[in-house]
Every structure is written in structure tokens, then in C-alpha cells.
Amino acid sequence: MSYAPESTVARPLLALTTPNHPGPRRRGNRRARVILFVGLGVFTVLLGGMYFGPSAGLPIPERFAPYYAQPHTGSGAAHPQPPPGAAKPAPNPNEFPTAADVAASAEKVTAGADAAIDILLASQPSSLPSARSRYSLRTGRNPPRGFDAFYAFAKERGCLVEGYTAVERDFAPFWRAEKTRKGWFRERVRVMEGKLVNDAHGVAALAIRDGKVQRPENGATYFDGDWENTINKFASSLPSLTVLINGRDEPRVVFDVAGLFDDPPTQPPAPTDPNPFALSPPSTGAFFADPVRKDVCRPARGVGVLEDVPFLLSASSAEFTTDLVPVLSMAKTVDASTTVDATAAGMGGGGGSCFADVLVPGEFYYRNSWWAGKFDYPNNIKWEDKKPVLYWRGESNGGHIRGTIYKTFPRFRLIDLAALPENQGFLDVRMTGWHESHCTDDCDAEPIKKAYNISGKVVPREDAYKYKYLLDVDGNTFSGRYLGLLRSGGLVFKSTAFTEFFTPWLVPFEHFIPVRPDLSDLMAKIAWARANDAEARRIQEAGRVFAERILTDAQNDCYWFAVMLEWGALWGE
Incomplete structure (x- = not known):
């Protein structure tokens, strides 16, 4: 994989956090610190819009306003239309760019995109104590066992050390439940593991023992082997545990977590699903709209009315549980806390909390995976x-x-x-x-x-x-x-x-x-x-x-x- 060269503006930013990066390190870096401060401010504003409440999202950029609400006329002309009868300006031959202009413009666009990434990377904690303190500030908890190893793992691979607010958000209901009764999380996983022994329903129960992942005897999913290979890269830094992973594309845990965030927190209900992850309603539309069932949440209308989403209306594959179960999945229906003013931006929203799955990267997004859709050769058209x-x-x-x-x-x-x-x-x-x-x-x-x-x-x-x-x-x-x-x-x-x-x-x-x-x-x-x-x-x-x-x-x-x-x-x- 080849990366575009760093922009000259961004080099001082990387010098602050990358020990071997050329550039100012101690003296003459006041300007770099100012740039970093501004960059952090911009990054913070972006993240703030993403994570704090349904009304705190970023507005539609002003440049989109004339086009967003107007229907397309089908004429192919740009909106807004000129008034009828308005004279068209004469073409100016000097307005047409030369090949050199086009190349320079493309290089400038790429440099701007690279500079934004440089600012993001420069905003990451530059030391382990900084990373630990910032984790505690966000979560109110001490960093978990293995955090120091995670920091080293991320630094070695050039990953983000922080920015995993989505991870913390997905686990928030389970931390809330654990607060009501210590040991709840482990107990719930073990109960579900026992129920899945005879029929896994596409959910793999992977055990980590002595720093290694043990593959389950019953092949549960298409991805058996792939997840073990990933987790084994850092399993030595984890305690012995059992993790439940959903091998289907669809989210599986139909549970409204909103009640868990009452003050004082609501005690999570005991499991009532006799056959978890096996509930396959003939019509998911009727299932989600059923006014009688009290164990079924109502999907957020902001993702489009029920009739706009096939998975909610008439899922081709749906095996749910209505119990609160910690399980790792590849997707769940959109929620206002995960998007930027999602309704206005056209990506749904509306405050839904219908699915309690915890998100992880799917094999479809690993470039070296058999499951990834690959191009045989790179883009070759300007x-x-x-x-x-x-x-x-x-x-x-x-x-x-x-x-x-x-x-x-x-x-x-x-x-x-x-x-x-x-x-x-x-x-x-x-x-x-x-x-x-x-x-x-x-x-x-x-x-x-x-x-x-x-x-x-x-x-x-x-x-x-x-x-x-x-x-x-x-x-x-x-x-x-x-x-x-x-x-x-x-x-x-x-x-x-x-x-x-x-x-x-x-x-x-x-x-x-x-x-x-x-x-x-x-x-x-x-x-x-x-x-x-x-x-x-x-x-x-x-x-x-x-x-x-x-x-x-x-x-x-x-x-x-x-x-x-x-x-x-x-x-x-």
C-alpha cells in the first residue's frame, strides 16, 4: 500500500509525536503547537457532533443547502435554476484548465486530505501515561488489564490509540447492568453459552485460555478460524474469558437498552428466551410493529419508516433473541448517537436503541481476507x-x-x-x-x-x-x-x-x-x-x-x- 507524501504543513505536527520523524522537536515548534491545538479543536468539534445527543450533530454544510431539499427536475441542470429568460454569459476560453492545472489541482486536493489525517494522528496520545489518563477521563474507570499492551500494539502498527468512543458506547449498557449486580456480565455469557451448545444458531462461543483462543468443537459460523487468527494476535494480553461472536450479517439482539440508563439503574431482566438467537418471525414488519409484545423494541423511525428498510419490514434472514445478551456483531440499525444530525444528513437517526449488539470489523473489510471484494488492479482513470x-x-x-x-x-x-x-x-x-x-x-x-x-x-x-x-x-x-x-x-x-x-x-x-x-x-x-x-x-x-x-x-x-x-x-x- 502506498501513501501520498506528507504535506509540508503537517510535518511539524508529526514531529511532536513521532520520535524518528524529521523536523523540529524542542526548539522553534511554537507554530506547530498552535497548529496542533487548532487541529485538535477541529477534531474535537467533529467528534462532539458525532457522539452527544440527537440534536447536537453537525448541520448540513451551507454549500449543500440549496440542493438538499429541492427535488431533482430531471433536466440535468444545476440547482438553483436561473430566472426564465436570463441571458447566458459568454464562454471564456481562459476558464478551461490546462493539463498542468488539472494535475496541480489534483495534487492540492490530495495534500489537503493527507493534512487532515496528519492532524488526526498528531492528536493521539503521545505517551502511555497520557493515554491512560485520557481513558480514565472519558470513562470514569481505570484502564482495563492489557491496556498498556494495547497502547504498544497500536503504536507499533500505526493505529489510533483513542477514538474508540463507539466501543465505549456499545458497552455502556453492559457496564450499567454490571453496576446493578457485580458478576452479571460473566453470568449472562455463560448462560447463553450453555444454551448454544446443541445449536449455535450462527453464534460462536470462543474461549480464551492461557493467552490462546480455543476453537469451539461445533462449527458455528462461516468465519470460524478468521476470528481466532485475529484475536490470537493479542490474546496473551487478555484474561481467560469466553466471548460470543455473531457470524451473521444481521444484528441479533433485539433489546431496548434505554431503561438501563434510568437513575437509579434498572435491574436487567432475567433471561426469558428459551432458545436464544432462534426467533425467526415470518414477517419482521409485523414483529417490530406488534403493539401487544412488550419484549420487542420499536426501531427508530429516523432510519426511515418501517417500510423503507427491508431488514425491518421483511428480513430475508433474521434469528433474534429478545434477551439482553452481550454479543459481537458486524452491524446494527442506525442510532442517533452514531451519526451526525443523522435525520438531516439523510442517514437516519431519531434516538433508537433497538439493537444491543457490540460492533466489530467484519471480515469483508480486511483487504487480505478471502471475503473482501477486491479489485484486480488499481484505479487507472483520472x-x-x-x-x-x-x-x-x-x-x-x-x-x-x-x-x-x-x-x-x-x-x-x-x-x-x-x-x-x-x-x-x-x-x-x-x-x-x-x-x-x-x-x-x-x-x-x-x-x-x-x-x-x-x-x-x-x-x-x-x-x-x-x-x-x-x-x-x-x-x-x-x-x-x-x-x-x-x-x-x-x-x-x-x-x-x-x-x-x-x-x-x-x-x-x-x-x-x-x-x-x-x-x-x-x-x-x-x-x-x-x-x-x-x-x-x-x-x-x-x-x-x-x-x-x-x-x-x-x-x-x-x-x-x-x-x-x-x-x-x-x-x-
Whole structure:
């Protein structure tokens, strides 16, 4: 992996925290400290917007305001429109950039994206005592056993030492429950482990003993072996414990944690689910909307109404438990505490706390993993040579199809959008594969495949390089291709009802363009990107550089380590 060179502005910042980095270290670094202070301030504001309350998120940047609320006219013209009859200015030949101008502009954009990452890295604790004290300040607890080893592990691999507020947020309900009765966490894990012996339901119970991970006798998931390899990199720094890991793409723990944060804290209920992780309602829409059941939370309406999210409306795969169970998962439905003014930004929100899963990086996001969607060769098309069209190829996987319910699924909505005459020339999207298993009861496959021209023809992933705009859209849950798209050289438009481990780090309108789950604002945002090419390019490059420099395989390992530290602290000695 090759990184762009550091910007000259950022070198003094790295010199403050990197012992062998060239540059001022003791004298003449007042200016660098000022820059660092300002950078920390900006970074703090960004994180503050992400984590503190549904109304504390960042507003939509002013530059987006004219485009966000206006519907797309289909004309291809930029919004806002000039008044009728207004004369068009004569073209100025000097306005067209030369090849040298284009190259210089691209270099400047990349340097700006790199400088932002340099500031982020320079804001990390520069010593172990600093890292320990800052952990205690955030959590009110002493650092857990193994924290010193985590610091060394992260420093050696160039990972973030802090910035794991999402980890602390995910474990907060379990710390709250542990506060009501010491030993609750370990007891609950052991109860669930016992219930999963005969049928694991896609949940692996991994035991760590004497610094090594012991593989369970019953193969529980597709990822058996992968997780053990990751955790064994730092297992020697963990206490003996048992960890539950969900091998499905979907979140599994349907439990509203809001009551645990009452004052005084509510005692967590005793387990009542006789067969945990086996609850598969015929209709998840009816399950979540059932007014009678008291053990089912109500999903946050901010992620789109129930009918906008296939996983909530008609999940193709859903095996839940309604007990509060600590389990590590790859995704859960979006929550206001994980997004930046999520409703306004088009990424859901609304204060939901319906799923209590703890997030970890999935194998789909390890570049060296068999599961990762890889490009055979790097992007070889310059930005200015790419088509100003939004590109997507994917399969029909979304919810379970019954009758005409599929028309509400985002992937089918996307194809319907592209078929509208007013949207011609804006979208190049096709459904390339059909999931038979999603079409059983009350589902006639052939007419649907014919109507949506689902041929089964696979196209090279590298075709995406030809386009400026790329779409990441949910199937039944997350697509798993997001980070690859960010690295590919296109501006990513992301439509999702889910949050993943990296969600708090990637900022809407700064690293990608958020799109509502029902795609109702997609056309307006494509029109904005066309009318604001330089800004679109800047966002694209910021997302690419962040994915290349921060969201690495090593960073995934560090995230797992941070999660396992918290698990070990709750487990106890």
C-alpha cells in the first residue's frame, strides 16, 4: 500500500509525536503547537457532533443547502435554476484548465486530505501515561488489564490509540447492568453459552485460555478460524474469558437498552428466551410493529419508516433473541448517537436503541481476507476522464419477497428510478443476480426477473473506475463493499439504515455523500455533484485517503483489541 507524501504543513505536527520523524522537536515548534491545538479543536468539534445527543450533530454544510431539499427536475441542470429568460454569459476560453492545472489541482486536493489525517494522528496520545489518563477521563474507570499492551500494539502498527468512543458506547449498557449486580456480565455469557451448545444458531462461543483462543468443537459460523487468527494476535494480553461472536450479517439482539440508563439503574431482566438467537418471525414488519409484545423494541423511525428498510419490514434472514445478551456483531440499525444530525444528513437517526449488539470489523473489510471484494488492479482513470454518472451493479438480495413488497426495497427502487425518462443520463445501474432463497411464499420470480432485466451476467468490478459517482446501498443489511468503493477513486454515495464500526469516523458530506434509505434525495445530490465538481472531487479524495491511511487491516486489529479489552474488563479476573 502506498501513501501520498506528507504535506509540508503537517510535518511539524508529526514531529511532536513521532520520535524518528524529521523536523523540529524542542526548539522553534511554537507554530506547530498552535497548529496542533487548532487541529485538535477541529477534531474535537467533529467528534462532539458525532457522539452527544440527537440534536447536537453537525448541520448540513451551507454549500449543500440549496440542493438538499429541492427535488431533482430531471433536466440535468444545476440547482438553483436561473430566472426564465436570463441571458447566458459568454464562454471564456481562459476558464478551461490546462493539463498542468488539472494535475496541480489534483495534487492540492490530495495534500489537503493527507493534512487532515496528519492532524488526526498528531492528536493521539503521545505517551502511555497520557493515554491512560485520557481513558480514565472519558470513562470514569481505570484502564482495563492489557491496556498498556494495547497502547504498544497500536503504536507499533500505526493505529489510533483513542477514538474508540463507539466501543465505549456499545458497552455502556453492559457496564450499567454490571453496576446493578457485580458478576452479571460473566453470568449472562455463560448462560447463553450453555444454551448454544446443541445449536449455535450462527453464534460462536470462543474461549480464551492461557493467552490462546480455543476453537469451539461445533462449527458455528462461516468465519470460524478468521476470528481466532485475529484475536490470537493479542490474546496473551487478555484474561481467560469466553466471548460470543455473531457470524451473521444481521444484528441479533433485539433489546431496548434505554431503561438501563434510568437513575437509579434498572435491574436487567432475567433471561426469558428459551432458545436464544432462534426467533425467526415470518414477517419482521409485523414483529417490530406488534403493539401487544412488550419484549420487542420499536426501531427508530429516523432510519426511515418501517417500510423503507427491508431488514425491518421483511428480513430475508433474521434469528433474534429478545434477551439482553452481550454479543459481537458486524452491524446494527442506525442510532442517533452514531451519526451526525443523522435525520438531516439523510442517514437516519431519531434516538433508537433497538439493537444491543457490540460492533466489530467484519471480515469483508480486511483487504487480505478471502471475503473482501477486491479489485484486480488499481484505479487507472483520472477523475476528469470519468463519466459524471452514478454507477451501481449488484444482486437482488434485500428482504424476503412476498407479493409486490420488493418494490419498496432500495435496490429495486434504484432500478425504477433509472427507468424514469427524466433521469436518463444520470444513472448507470443494473441488477445482475437473483436470490432464489428470498423468493418463496407468494413470490413469482420470472415476471420480476424479466421486468428488472436480471440476466445473471457478471461484470468486472473495475468497470466502476469509469464513473465519478458510485453507490453503496443496503441489501438485507450492509453491502460489505463500502471501504473498497471509497478506495476506488469514485465519490461514494451511501444509502444505509445500518451503523458499522467505522460509522463515527467517516463524516457525511466530508468523506462521502449520504443518501436517504428510500433514495428520495439521490437525484438531487447527483445534480449537486455535477454542478460542483471541484467540491465533489475534494470529498471523494478525503474519503479515499481516510480509507487508505486509517481504515487498514492493522486498524481493524486494533479495533478488535479495544473491544476485547472492554469485554475482558466486564468479565473480571
